[in-house]
Amino acid sequence: MAGEKRFDRVALVVNSGSRSGAAAFEEVRGRLDDLGVPLGEWYQVTDGARLPEVVAEVADHHDLVVVGGGDGTLSTAVDHLAPRRVALGVLPLGTANDFARTLRIPFGLAGACETIAHGKVVDVDLGRIGDNHFVNVASIGLSVGVTRALTPRLKSRLGPLAYPLAAVRAYRAHQPFRARLEFPDGDHAPMEFDDLLQVAVGNGRHYGGGNVVSPTAGIDDNTLDVYAIPAGRVRDHLSIARLLRNGSVVRHQNVVHVTTRRLNLHAEPDQAINVDGEVVATTPQEFSVQRNALVVLVPQESDAARLDTRHP
Structure with missing residues (x-):
């Protein structure tokens, strides 16, 4: 499977405080497993304040971190993924899901999981404000x-x-x-x-x-x-x-x-x-x-970004 070829160490972190996070957790685990994505660790974070700590921990020993939550959750996660050049898989579980919309990642769990398994790797710009x-x-x-x-x-x-x-x-x-x-x-x-x-x-x-x-x-x-x-x-x-x-x-x-x-x-x-x-x-x-600060998976047909730098 595509997930096995490109990423050997994959973690799943879902913010259960997001609009649909709690209901999505088990479904996502099953779908990613069926698609051949080698999940090594998975975390259901019920306290949003702990999410940065969890993402920082798994980013140290995984090459792809799948994050489920809204735009605020993803914005917090990239603080720890971008400096390490760890790839991000997006599960849009918030109310607005504007980052996924920009990258043309499907909002439905089936489509989002397909993107993680079979999508292409691109790098995108990040805004920076202070240390965030x-x-x-x-x-x-x-x-x-x-x-x-x-x-x-x-x-x-x-x-x-x-x-x-x-x-x-x-x-x-x-x-x-x-x-x-x-x-x-x-x-x-x-x-x-x-x-x-x-x-x-x-x-x-x-x-x-x-x-x-x-x-x-x-x-x-x-x-x-x-x-x-x-x-x-x-x-x-x-x-x-x-x-x-x-x-x-x-x-x-x-x-x-x-x-x-x-x-x-x-x-x-x-x-x-x-x-x-x-x-x-x-x-x-x-x-x-x-420029090109974050590595992320998008659908093959997405034209929102391309891979401009070499991904390890």
Whole structure:
């Protein structure tokens, strides 16, 4: 089988706190075994705080780690897989699954397991903020309020429909902020904004349950997409919201969009930062892109990325 030829030491780590993680664990073990994937160890992590510890441990003695969970789980896992050049197999078990969407990995367990057994190896870029990586988007402003409004109960009850409801709640409570964007590589002049709704820094293509960062955004282009949305009238924001799905929001007259490889972001007052659906940092921070930092399995027909560096 394909899994046996390429990977000799495979571990499975499933976040049982993700939307469908608990129910998926045994099914995935059986499917991977039937497909010839040589699982040596498997862990069902019920406490999400322990997940980094488990991934770090298995990454030291496996060449493929299959991770089941949402985007926040995957973002945490890559902190330990990327530096070791350990390959990632993705089981999309969250609410948004935007990393899988970007890479065109099937959401269903059968298709995701087939990808792990018979998919191709590619390497993708990762965003970096401080000592942490992100796979999709890091942002400040409204998105932080949305993340905080997305309670486990709401996600469990409504699934992807929880996002628009959380967005409405966050919008009503939002407080505008000031920001300064600096570009250490000198590719853009510094930018100052007085009243903002949101600043987003995208590494991948999708975020927020299927929204597109920009029409040209990709996860293998060595580029960060940065956009700033000003505070303003409700009708302006409604016109912007309608453009989020296909990424044409960056062409709206009220939205500022640039591409870069490094960004220093300052805000007043300091703002919490949402990293792939988890609030994990505060401004000020430097953002950068790491080219071909993560090795991952994708379907043979996926054209989202290619293998640019040699995988051990």
